[in-house]
Amino acid sequence: MTMSRVLVANRGEIARRVFATCHRTGLASVAVFSDADARSPHVSDADVAVRLPGHAPAETYLRGDRIVAAALAAGADAVHPGYGFLSENAEFARSVQDAGLTWVGPPPASIEQMGSKVEAKKLMAAARVPVLAELDPAAVTAADLPVLVKASAGGGGRGMRVVRDLADLDGQLAAARREAQSAFGDPTVFCERYLETGRHIEVQVLADRYGTVWAVGERECSIQRRHQKVVEEAPSPLVEAVPGMRERLFEAARLAATAIGYEGAGTVEFLATGTGADGQAGEFFFLEMNTRLQVEHPVTECTAGLDLVDLQFHIAAGGRLDPEPPPVQGHSIEARLYAEDPARGWQPQSGTVHRLALPTTPAEFAVLRETGVRLDSGVVDGTEVGVHYDPMLAKVVSRAPTRAVAARLLAAALASAEVHGVRTNRDLLVNVLRHPAFLAGDTD
Secondary structure (H helix, E strand, O other), X not given: OOOOEEEEOOOHHHHHHHHHHHHHHOOEEEEEEEHHHOOOHHHHHOOEEEEEOOOOHHHOOOOHHHHHHHHXXXXXXXXXXXXXXXXXXXXXXXXXXXXXXXXXXXXXXXHHHHXXXXXXXXXXXXXXXXXXXXXXXXXXXXXXXOEEEEEOOOOOOOOOEEEOOHHHHHHHHHHHHHHHHHHHOOOOEEEEEOOOOOEEEEEEXXXXXXXXXXXXXXXEEEEEEOOEEEEEEEOOHHHHHOOOHHHHHHHHHHHHHHHOOOOEEEEEEEEEEEEOOOOOEEEEEEEEEEOOOOOOHHHHHHHHOOOHHHHHHHHXXXXXXXXXXXXXXXXXXXXXXXXXXXXXXXXEOOEEEOEEXXXXXXXXXXXXXXXXXXXXXXXXXXXXXXXXXXXXXXXXXXXEOOHHXXXXXXXXXXXXXXXXXXXXXXXXXXXXHOOHHHHOOOOO
């Protein structure tokens, strides 16, 4: 199977990242854009651009029928979903394949199997992947507290509640169900033991259709706001500190991917602790599997020396992976620069980005193999930040031989950056990167 022209069913930084690999590898690129994005940089990055009439996601980037029609009209032979929007929508994946196009992603059945957290946990338990036992909300007792209420179909913290008092359980369950129904169209929630000092650890996997499954290093994403990641790094300081934990994590991730017949790039996410309740060092439990590329994939690229998007294309075209992935070297940290006001409850900001520039010229969308800084951004000087989409302006990524140097380099780049026109979380990111607890790898 060959591909020559790829439509990216996404926008902004995500689309620009995929187009960068298309340009490096000689693939023609097709953008889609809403009316709100008519002057977005991702539109001019592509060889061909197709308009999706409307402004809101529901009438543009979430309309799978319009995107498939755009791909056919533009002469594309493959569709890359990016991340977000329809990237984990099995029905969209099938519609792409039914139209005779190559789907640059996992089999639709694999997407479906991971779509429900409740069903996914059952699958993983059967595959011998460690999971936190699901608690029936109606059977939770005081001895089970604290518990976490979670939405089965959700993510990003929506439909999630921590319950420490049994008297609060019914009210929190009702609130979580309402939020889950509103956000995901599914009110199903469940409970599990709440880990007070959990660390968010995830393993990048790549799998081909011939049975080879890679675990390409782990990432730690414990620095979050509102359950959304803001600082991510590879490798994980927790995993580095616990002998034997990496091998166990990788084996669990490979088991998870194999259990659902996975193909392509995906991420198996775990909640981990330094020491478990049974005294075992490096306890971890399956959270979910994201059946797509992750926002934080650059830190894996910069430590493994791999272009993960290029590997997605290779696998989708029927290519084989080598028996083993390359070794991970050095350390990489990514910070998400958002147009938001941390002092006002992370309120999203809108307006014109008059200037966004780092102190030295960064490598844009590049796999760093030496010490340096990478910039993945969906905006350029003069870009208008609207109210319709996620307010992330850019991802700034450092790569260095050690974690200490990577943190220092990234903090300096952000502190000296020119960011004019909209309020951002830049100062908060710098403070995190220079905080003694972060530098000690002691954050949960």
